[in-house]
Amino acid sequence: GDSVTQMEGPVTLSEEAFLTINCTYTATGYPSLFWYVQYPGEGLQLLLKATKADDKGSNKGFEATYRKETTSFHLEKGSVQVSDSAVYFCALTNSGGGADGLTFGKGTHLIIQP
Amino acid sequence: SQTIHQWPATLVQPVGSPLSLECTVEGTSNPNLYWYRQAAGRGLQLLFYSVGIGQISSEVPQNLSASRPQDRQFILSSKKLLLSDSGFYLCAWSLGISNQPQHFGDGTRLSIL
Numbered sequence: 001g002d003s004v005t006q007m008e009g010p011v012t013l014s015e016e017a018f019l020t021i022n023c024t025y026t027a028t029g030y031p032s033l034f035w036y037v038q039y040p041g042e043g044l045q046l047l048l049k050a051t052k053a054d055d056k057g058s059n060k061g062f063e064a065t066y067r068k069e070t071t072s073f074h075l076e077k078g079s080v081q082v083s084d085s086a087v088y089f090c091a092l093t094n095s096g097g098g099a100d101g102l103t104f105g106k107g108t109h110l111i112i113q114p
Numbered sequence: 115s116q117t118i119h120q121w122p123a124t125l126v127q128p129v130g131s132p133l134s135l136e137c138t139v140e141g142t143s144n145p146n147l148y149w150y151r152q153a154a155g156r157g158l159q160l161l162f163y164s165v166g167i168g169q170i171s172s173e174v175p176q177n178l179s180a181s182r183p184q185d186r187q188f189i190l191s192s193k194k195l196l197l198s199d200s201g202f203y204l205c206a207w208s209l210g211i212s213n214q215p216q217h218f219g220d221g222t223r224l225s226i227l
Contacts, residue, residue, distance in 0.1 A: 032213040043120075043204055043218040044158075051213060089158070093213050101148050101160035101173065102216055 002027040006090045006105035013080055014113055021075040021108045023064075023090035031094040033057075033066055033073040034102070038087045047075075047088070085112045116141035120205045120219030128227050133178075133192040135222050137205030140186065145207040147188040148216060149180055152202040164188060165210065200226045 006023040013019060025031065032051045036044040048057030053068035064075045073090060090105040120137045127133060139145050149161040160173045162180035170180050177196060181189045188205060202223055206216040 032215075034215055036218075041223075043220045044206075046215050046217065049215050093216075101150070101163050102158075104158045106157040 002031065002092060002094050002103045004090050004092055004103055004105040006088075007108050008106050010109040010111050012111045012113065015082055016079045017112075019075070019077040019080045019084075019110070021088055021090075021110070023073045023075065023105060025071050025073065025090075025092050025103075027071075027092055027094045027103075029094055031092040033064070034091045034093070035062070035064055035073070035075050036089040036091060036104075038089065038107070040086075044089065080110075080112050082112045082114050085110055116207070116217065118205060118207055118217060118219045120222060122222060123220065124223045124225075126225045126227060127195055129197055130194050133190070133195055133199070133224070135190040135203055135205075135224075137188045137190075137219055138186055139188075139207045142186070142207070142209070144185060144210050146210050146214075146216075147182060147186075148206040148208075149188065149190050150204045150206065152204060152221075154201070158204065162190070195226050197226050200224055 003026045034049045035047040037047045038044050048059045050057040050066035056065045062077045064073050087107045087109050089107045091102040093102050117140045146165055148163045150158045152158050164170050164182045167182055178192050202221050204221045205219040208214040208216045
């Protein structure tokens with residue numbers, strides 16, 4: 001079946017550092033890929049998405065590029081802020097017309113220190 | 115715009131008691147609806163999904179059940195809670211077409227004593 005693998009962390013960085021959170025996936029066909037962010041005690045918020053190879057999703061300074069050749073969707077940000085501290089989930093859907101749920105990675109806990 | 119409401123936000127229940135968590139979506143018709151559970155320190159597990167009224171698919175056999183009595187209402191239930199049912203429960207919706215993102219409610223923190 002489909003699967004998503006991401007670094008679990010915690011990842012601790014200083015403010016203004018460059019961020020990369022790795023995500024790789026295994027899926028048949030042509031999945032859509034997503035990054036979600038979860039702040040403490042809250043639900044998940046969609047951060048960005050990409051629906052086909054070479055698409056770049058971006059939002060709030062975060063970017064991720066759908067790389068089919070390496071089956072990856074790494075999340076990057078050039079300069080992180082304390083407010084970016086959260087848990088980040090990489091996910092895919094491969095429903096092919098159905099309504100299957102998302103397949104999530106286990107989440108990466110990001111801690112940004114001032 | 116679409117919104118999703120989930121309640122209660124927190125719930126403390128004794129072992130063996132029943133459960134009912136409710137989720138409603140506004141601003142869209144015939145959405146796909148989902149229930150997930152997030153155990154402490156772990157990822158998300160899909161419990162149920164629904165593509166229409168009365169249509170429920172279960173992903174994980176357990177003592178939980180789901181129902182969709184109306185187009186935009188999704189209910190998670192149990193007749194007798196177990197300690198292992200503790201966790202953070204999230205409802206989500208998506209458009210009824212393939213490969214769409216899901217949009218999540220704020221979650222219910224369920225503690226079983």
